[in-house]
Amino acid sequence: MADASADRGDGVAVVLEDVRKTFGTRDARISAVDGVGLVHEAGSVVALTGRSGSGKSTLLHLIGAIERADAGTIRVGGTVVTAARRAELAAYRRTIGFVFQRFHLLPALTARDNVMVPLVPDRRRARAAAARADELLAAVGLADRAGALPSQLSGGQQQRVAIARALVADPGLLLADEPTGNLDSSTGTQIIDLLLELNAVYGTTLMIATHDPALAARCGASIVMRDGRIAQRIEGDGG
Ligand SMILES: Nc1ncnc2c1ncn2[C@@H]1O[C@H](COP(=O)(O)OP(=O)(O)OP(=O)(O)O)[C@@H](O)[C@H]1O
Ligand SMILES: [Mg+2]
Numbered sequence: 001m002a003d004a005s006a007d008r009g010d011g012v013a014v015v016l017e018d019v020r021k022t023f024g025t026r027d028a029r030i031s032a033v034d035g036v037g038l039v040h041e042a043g044s045v046v047a048l049t050g051r052s053g054s055g056k057s058t059l060l061h062l063i064g065a066i067e068r069a070d071a072g073t074i075r076v077g078g079t080v081v082t083a084a085r086r087a088e089l090a091a092y093r094r095t096i097g098f099v100f101q102r103f104h105l106l107p108a109l110t111a112r113d114n115v116m117v118p119l120v121p122d123r124r125r126a127r128a129a130a131a132r133a134d135e136l137l138a139a140v141g142l143a144d145r146a147g148a149l150p151s152q153l154s155g156g157q158q159q160r161v162a163i164a165r166a167l168v169a170d171p172g173l174l175l176a177d178e179p180t181g182n183l184d185s186s187t188g189t190q191i192i193d194l195l196l197e198l199n200a201v202y203g204t205t206l207m208i209a210t211h212d213p214a215l216a217a218r219c220g221a222s223i224v225m226r227d228g229r230i231a232q233r234i235e236g237d238g239g
Helices: 056-063 085-095 113-117 122-137 157-165 185-202 214-217
Strands: 014-024 028-040 045-049 071-076 096-099 174-175 205-209 221-226 229-235
Touching: 014 056, 014 085, 028 056, 028 071, 028 229, 045 056, 045 214, 056 071, 056 122, 056 174, 056 205, 113 122, 113 157, 122 157, 157 174, 157 185, 185 205, 185 214
Parallel strands: 045 205, 045 221, 096 174, 174 205
Antiparallel strands: 014 028, 014 071, 221 229
């Protein structure tokens, strides 16, 4: 992989204490996350597994401050996400990367422009931002497709663009929600290779929700969720 950034920050630790999130009204409440505690060391990789509806996505959304926890504490690096005010949360969100199952690229923008989206728009720095986007696209093996629209790219290529976008602001933590869920198995393997390589090269902390046993087996550890709780933690040797 090309060295996309020499000054990239190190991975950050993630610590959760008794985190809870319910959805719905009084009559029909769903405890999506029901008292989760975990310590995830800086620079390590964990797979979140468990059947559909067990709370994997909700947990990632809480950690990424896409949704707010009802109770408990979430600490990511130096930020107490659960105590942060709006301005601090906005700054925090720029320090983490999110990769989704359905890529979520903007269809009218080229790969390069999609990667530049998270960078705060600033005309004077547009050239630097484009150069940075090109570095990241090279790092994910798409140097020659920077000008392509998402519709002109394969699923695996689109997910590579999404990963480049997630990395453009040098996150200390990358949250991935079923990143291989829409890909065939050999393309999925390439995406896993890429994520683990990013972790190895930059030390980016990774949390990956997945139904893919092959992906989970390659992570340093797996957390099995059931009904919003951690049912089991499996330590592996990764690789
Ligand atoms: N915005 C929401 N409103 C109401 N209920 C929700 C909402 N988001 C999630 N839920 C519920 O919370 C529970 C956990 O959902 P979540 O999406 O976290 O599960 P998951 O483990 O990611 O499942 P999957 O493997 O299918 O992606 C489910 O019962 C789901 O229906
Ligand atoms: Mg999910």
